[in-house]
Amino acid sequence: MAIPLLEYAPSSKNVRVAGYEVPNEEKPKIYSTDNILSRTEMDDLIEAAYRQMFFHAFKADREIALESQLRNGQITVREFIRGLALSKTFINSFYNLNSNYRFVEHCVQKILGRDVYSQREKIAWSAVVMSKGVKGFIDELLNSDEYIENFGENIVPYQRRRVLPSGASELPFNIKSPRYDAYYRGKLGFPQIIWQTVVKSYRPQDKTPKAGDPANFKGMAQSISPVGNLPQRVSALNIDYERKVPYRQR
Template sequence: MSIPILRYSLTTQNQRVNGFETNPGEEQPKIYTTDNLPTAFEMDEIIWACYRQIFSEHQILSSTKDPFLESQLRFNQIKIKDFIVSLLLSDSFRHLNYDVNNNYRIVEMCLQRVLGRDVYNEREKLAFAVIVADKGLEAFIDLLVNSDEYAENFGETIVPYQRRRIIAQRSKGEIPFNLKTPRLTESYSIKQNSAQLLSSTAVRKFRPQEQSPRAGDPALFLAIVNEVSPLAV
């Protein structure tokens, strides 16, 4: 008996209005697409953008790359959408993401990376988690990439991107929102990599008075033994 799919309503109206970006020129995402017959260099950027979107930057390893799929995309044998689906269903994605997370986290992660947005509410997260539990990861991915939302925003030739990458209070140095694993700004990277102040004085150990050995404590005899030089043979 299959688990009934939970019905939910959208509790946010943000999808109906234009987003408010702190700096539109900087916050507008770059669109990677094959519609304009990209050059070899541009195709390299498109492939990199696909890996970065699906695996995020900290998971782009030699094991996650698939030269055969890349070759098919370069020679227009498959579309960007097909490439994205293959990455999502790859052993690398399953090993690095699906096997080590619960269904709720998988739903959040896939909506961020496939649809470019967070979950609308807890009921949406629960509804998709039920699909993952009942029908598996493949059915869940198929539902996302074949949804009207994916088709309207990305189609078959656009790499998914974060549709609402808003930085609040940029002047205070907050980390940019990007798939929960942000690309750090230059100022933040400098701050994070700055040298720490180190003291040249020796570090002294402090032993509380109540922990000091008392008369008859074996620790006192051990100290005496350590001070006695071994006898020459």
């Protein structure tokens, strides 16, 4: 029998009501299929979904089948997010290398677009992970009223309330919430201290020698190191000038 979701309260009363925000450069851009008109705009939406869920997706991490279904209108953005959350990359990167509490924190940030309210909320969602598994937990988040009201079927989740009432901005989730917790960072050997003994210099592109520039052959010329004949130290008194002067032989 599955354990019902435990009750938890928001961390403050301010989150119960919609906030009034003045748009500025910190306000995230909203990507939605409701106003997609070109292929380029669909590419931007897909990249925004990858950034939200993976922070960065390498070529091997991309879900080509899901992308094709989204482009052809076979699935919605919410189903695309579900596919990314249940993908091998997401499971290996966030579930297998974190505790349930840490995994819950990552998923709430990425799917619901906010920080967890308290430790009690982590415990509540961790119980869902324990009883329903990862798929059941992801379905609970995507089917929640909070997700439907804020993102619906066609909006890519984003970090909500980046702008605080004081005018300051919250840090992005990927910066203040590392992918691995302290335990697994220690097992993987992070952070690593690398001592660099070679000082690297930077040369602007406009000052870089072009093809055919003599500066490109300077190193090669210096590497040859030719050794010539050293001058002989002979006294002028020991030179027979008469024999050194050429003359015609008969």
